[in-house]
Amino acid sequence: MEPSSSAHADSFCRDRLPPPSLRPEFHFDLPELDYPDRLNCAHRLLDDSVARLGPDRPCLLTPDDRWTYGELLLRAGQVAQVLTEDFGLRPGNRVLLRGPNNPWLVAGWFGVLKAGCVAVTTMPLLRAAELSEVADISRPALAVCDHRYTEELDATGRAGTAPDLPVLTYGASGPADLTARCAAKDGRFTTVATAADDVALIAFTSGTSGRPKATLHFHRDVLATADTFSRHVLRPRPDDVFTGTPPLAFTFGLGGLVVFPLSVGASTLLVEQASPEGLAGLVEEYGVTVLFTAPTAYRAIMAAGAVGRLAGLRRCVSAGEALPAAVWEEFHAATGLRIIDGIGSTEMLHVFLAAADEDIRPGSIGRPVPGYRAAVVDERGDPVPDGRPDLLAVTGPTGCRYLADPRQAAYVRNGWNITGDTCVRDEHGYFWYVARSDDMIVSSGHNIAGPEVERALATHPHVAECGVVGAPDERRGMRVTAYVVLRAGVPAGGATVRELQAHVKRAIAPYKYPRAVEFVPELPRTGTGKLRRAELRARAGGEAVPPA
Incomplete structure (x- = not known):
């Protein structure tokens, strides 16, 4: 697809896209991927759904609340009005979103996109130093934050180089809160006609160097995930x-x-x-x-x-x-x-x-x-x-x-x-x-995949969960090391170690068995459930393990 004329008055994201020579090949083989030049994914997902199915259809449920499609559309329009009328945001400005999974976070995401801005949604467990780094990279004009999660965000100015970031809370009492501001708006907002290749969101992912990587995704990309995996597999x-x-x-x-x-x-x-x-x-x-x-x-x-x-x-x-x-x-x-x-x-x-x-x-x-x-x-x-x-x-x-x-x-x-x-x-x-x-363990000339050893260990009835990494070893180069959470009642002793080692030798090539086994009460994981292998590698290498 050829680049479209951007609707972004703030060209921050477009100016920082990779040069054409470093971009991947894109192809749109399916007819449903033939998107128009003008496309706002929030309008396609929300406004078009209301027009097609009606406003009274259940949309967002929680243990305490229930929003229909019409209510989400109203509140997303109100959020867009607050961003543009009360805070003067322009298309292309970045808005940092912070909070747990709840309806107002979703309304905030839709409101940001309807206003033509760029959503920068962050993990709710990030600390001030991490948030400061995110803000330093993405340069948001505003943060929209669940009122229970403001402490770390308020500390970002002290934690890094990012300038002080104005914070708009939601879910609190008082006239300055987003919910109160929205109540004063009528929700009638004309969605900005963004280009299909205008950036809709910046998603962050961890980098091995420690500095997170910011990935830029277009409005058409958001819909492409629904028109590929969701439509054809799910x-x-x-x-x-x-x-x-x-x-x-x-x-x-x-x-x-x-x-x-x-x-x-x-x-x-x-x-x-x-x-x-x-x-x-x-x-x-x-x-x-x-x-x-x-x-x-x-x-x-x-x-x-x-x-x-x-x-x-x-x-x-x-x-x-x-x-x-x-x-x-x-x-x-x-x-x-x-x-x-x-x-x-x-x-x-x-x-x-x-x-x-x-x-x-x-x-x-x-x-x-x-x-x-x-x-x-x-x-x-x-x-x-x-x-x-x-x-x-x-x-x-x-x-x-x-x-x-x-x-x-x-x-x-x-x-x-x-x-x-x-x-x-x-x-x-x-x-x-x-x-x-980067998880391959090279031991005595053998390439051993840590996850393969994990899968073998996980089939033993004593193992609740496990993580396998390489530890430095003078003789072998690296030593296969397993950290194991045992099921309740299983003794954490030498006999269990030997039993698990023998089990792995029977399940996969014997040279892949863990030569060191350490029993732990739990494994370090990210907020999304991924194993923090870097922490296990640091522990296996005798390094100080950074706090989660």
Whole structure:
């Protein structure tokens, strides 16, 4: 697609797009990906849904509240009025959003986009130094924040180089709060006619150097995730009720809890916080039919004996980390449900490899989602034979655009998005995850994937969860080291270590077994459930472990 004439008066994002030579190849093979030059994804998802289905349709549910599509449209229009009339924001200005998954965060996101601004949604658990870095990179004009989460945001000026950021709270009392300001507006707002290739959102992802990477996504990209993975793999229905655990700042959560349900007129249950057992109870209570969460939650629901509460589900989606075949099989045996395992990235916006229903091969991450192409390539970018592990490369209607970041040249090579994952493609076109490319453990000349050892360990009945990394070793170069959370009642002694080691030797090549096993009460995880491998590597190397 040729660049369109931008509607952004503030050209900050467009000025910081990667140069054309460093952008990935984009292709729009499906007819539904033929978007018009003028496109605002908020209008397409919300205004068009109301026009098509009516305003009284249930949209956003919580344990305490219920908004219809018409109410969300009204409040999104009011938010856009507050941003433009009260704060003078112009199209292209960035707005930082901070809060847990609740209706006002969604209204804020839609209001930002309807005003032609750029949404910068942040994880609610970020601390002041992290928020300062986000603000320093994205330069927001305003922060819209849940009133319970302002303390760290207020401290950003002291924590870094970002200028003081004006903060507009929501959910508090008083005339200055967003909710009070919205009540004084009529909600009649004409959505800004953004270009399809105007930046709609900046999503942040961790960088190995410590400095986060800001990924730029267009309005058409947001809709492309619904018109590829959701339409062709998930296949939602208007009567579906969605829920899940990923924060809306995590693009997996944005798609699964906002974009996909609203694209078909379905409703979504927003949960600020819930244990796995509590999540299962909400699924039962609210008649949830589509669940988005991480492998850890599926394991925990089974461990809690709560799978009976999932009887109403028809779709389960897993992403964020590899889903072991043993967990898939155990969950299928307990529920009859086939978990849709997919792999995506913040750089690609959502899932690009997946399979559903009879097309699933347990343990595989599936095949290219319609609209995407994938290959396994070597360092030169040449395809490698099926069965050989190497770098995963992807192209499609979405792709990596870092904001003024030299790491763009490493992620995009020869037009391909090189995701940082090591995979194998089999003769049937299925892809099998091996490890993150930087998670390979080279021990005595052998390449050993930590996640492969984890999958073997996870099949032992004593193991609740585990993480495997390499530790420095003078003789071997690296030593395979496992951190294991045992199930209740299992003794954490030498006999258990030896039993687990023997189990791994029986399950996979014996040279891959963990030569060191340490029992821990819990594993370090991100707010989205991903294992913090960097912390485990630091611990294995005897380094000081940074606070979570």
